[in-house]
Amino acid sequence: MNKEKNDIFMQGPIPPERIATSIATHGRKYDIGAHSIFLGQIRADQVDGKTVRAIDYSVNRELALSKMAEIRQAVFDKYPLACMHVYHSEGLVQVGEICFFVFTSSAHRRVAIDACEELVERIKKEMPIWGKEIFEDDTHQWKTNR
Amino acid sequence: MNKEKNDIFMQGPIPPERIATSIATHGRKYDIGAHSIFLGQIRADQVDGKTVRAIDYSVNRELALSKMAEIRQAVFDKYPLACMHVYHSEGLVQVGEICFFVFTSSAHRRVAIDACEELVERIKKEMPIWGKEIFEDDTHQWKTNR
Amino acid sequence: MRVQVKAFGALTDILEKEFYMTAVDTEELLTVLSHQHVALAHRKLLIAVNNRIINDPVVLQENDIVALMPPYSGG
Amino acid sequence: MRVQVKAFGALTDILEKEFYMTAVDTEELLTVLSHQHVALAHRKLLIAVNNRIINDPVVLQENDIVALMPPYSGG
Numbered sequence: 001m002n003k004e005k006n007d008i009f010m011q012g013p014i015p016p017e018r019i020a021t022s023i024a025t026h027g028r029k030y031d032i033g034a035h036s037i038f039l040g041q042i043r044a045d046q047v048d049g050k051t052v053r054a055i056d057y058s059v060n061r062e063l064a065l066s067k068m069a070e071i072r073q074a075v076f077d078k079y080p081l082a083c084m085h086v087y088h089s090e091g092l093v094q095v096g097e098i099c100f101f102v103f104t105s106s107a108h109r110r111v112a113i114d115a116c117e118e119l120v121e122r123i124k125k126e127m128p129i130w131g132k133e134i135f136e137d138d139t140h141q142w143k144t145n146r
Numbered sequence: 147m148n149k150e151k152n153d154i155f156m157q158g159p160i161p162p163e164r165i166a167t168s169i170a171t172h173g174r175k176y177d178i179g180a181h182s183i184f185l186g187q188i189r190a191d192q193v194d195g196k197t198v199r200a201i202d203y204s205v206n207r208e209l210a211l212s213k214m215a216e217i218r219q220a221v222f223d224k225y226p227l228a229c230m231h232v233y234h235s236e237g238l239v240q241v242g243e244i245c246f247f248v249f250t251s252s253a254h255r256r257v258a259i260d261a262c263e264e265l266v267e268r269i270k271k272e273m274p275i276w277g278k279e280i281f282e283d284d285t286h287q288w289k290t291n292r
Numbered sequence: 293m294r295v296q297v298k299a300f301g302a303l304t305d306i307l308e309k310e311f312y313m314t315a316v317d318t319e320e321l322l323t324v325l326s327h328q329h330v331a332l333a334h335r336k337l338l339i340a341v342n343n344r345i346i347n348d349p350v351v352l353q354e355n356d357i358v359a360l361m362p363p364y365s366g367g
Numbered sequence: 368m369r370v371q372v373k374a375f376g377a378l379t380d381i382l383e384k385e386f387y388m389t390a391v392d393t394e395e396l397l398t399v400l401s402h403q404h405v406a407l408a409h410r411k412l413l414i415a416v417n418n419r420i421i422n423d424p425v426v427l428q429e430n431d432i433v434a435l436m437p438p439y440s441g442g
Binding site for chain 2: 373375376377379380413415418420434436437438439440441442
């Protein structure tokens with residue numbers, strides 16, 4: 001599958017270097033005073049004595065990309081952001097690895113912080129993504145969001 | 147000046163690689179599900195037709211370190227955090243560079259996000275740090291926080 | 293009408309990921325599938341027809357794509 | 368009492384960063400400095416004696432360290 005415009009999905013975990021690169025890139029934007037970043041990481045949750053070793057993310061890609069375009073537009077309309085970056089993993093992500101990355105930048109901190117939080121909540125609630133928690137014995141259960 | 151225990155001050159800008167390293171280090175902590183990060187960056191503000199080219203930060207170091215210990219303890223007491231990292235620049239930081247870095251990690255997102263925001267607000271308000279805005283013509287004015 | 297059905301998330305433990313079936317509308321489609329797969333009955337589902345979420349049953353056209361989706365759990 | 372005074376932030380445009388002076392208490396210290404440096408009068412200041420912020424005037428001991436600080440502007 002080709003990288004489409006506005007595709008937020010990365011195969012497997014999101015590398016920490018990606019985050020450093022995003023930050024370094026914005027050093028050239030002199031109107032930015034604040035960045036807010038959220039990272040989701042796979043937890044080794046215990047369920048009935050079994051331990052999660054990975055989450056396998058699947059996506060309704062077409063629906064997801066149009067929903068993301070809608071969320072992106074709504075957040076840009078609401079907040080005077082200089083930048084917005086969103087990545088979400090697709091496929092297998094091991095415990096301790098990053099599966100979700102939201103990055104907002106603005107002149108002042110309030111805007112970046114609020115927009116970042118709103119993106120995190122909306123993406124978790126509205127994006128057609130499903131996490132399959134894989135236990136150490138290779139059985140699974142489907143993640144549910146609170 | 148030696149790096150003391152709990153010293154949050156870095157000479158000059160905070161390198162983006164530092165942030166990537168912090169994130170990568172936490173990949174070994176399997177009880178973490180969320181990281182929240184705030185970054186302050188030097189803005190090329192315009193004041194009466196002059197443009198800021200850098201901020202020179204000075205610190206009442208002894209007071210700052212005891213205040214930081216107090217804030218750190220209060221935030222750890224209030225939130226079940228897995229980790230907390232704070233860096234603030236001392237000395238000269240050019241526009242586009244990072245001067246302030248707050249990083250919190252926890253099992254669930256709410257805690258990391260709220261703790262990060264509280265740290266940012268408390269540090270800006272309570273830490274004896276002063277920013278001297280240096281203009282392109284080498285004149286200066288002292289920064290005031292809102 | 294013959295339509296393509298795509299199953300997502302936990303539904304892929306019950307249904308094939310993609311298959312074809314015939315139904316007049318989304319209500320009939322769900323009724324038929326629930327009879328064939330008991331595990332499907334009383335499940336909370338989101339339904340999209342041609343990548344548009346529907347809240348009420350809709351009549352199906354030939355070659356429509358019907359996505360059956362459990363509650364989202366990304367992030 | 369002879370005390371060490373340390374000035375911070377914008378005050379370093381008015382005062383030396385570190386100097387010694389004699390005063391009975393912090394109130395006298397401020398009064399003397401304000402007479403010497405008009406720019407200091409009516410400025411909002413935080414005062415720490417031996418790294419402890421004081422809200423009311425305190426009597427000074429020999430070798431105390433008095434920090435004079437304008438409002439903070441970190442971050």
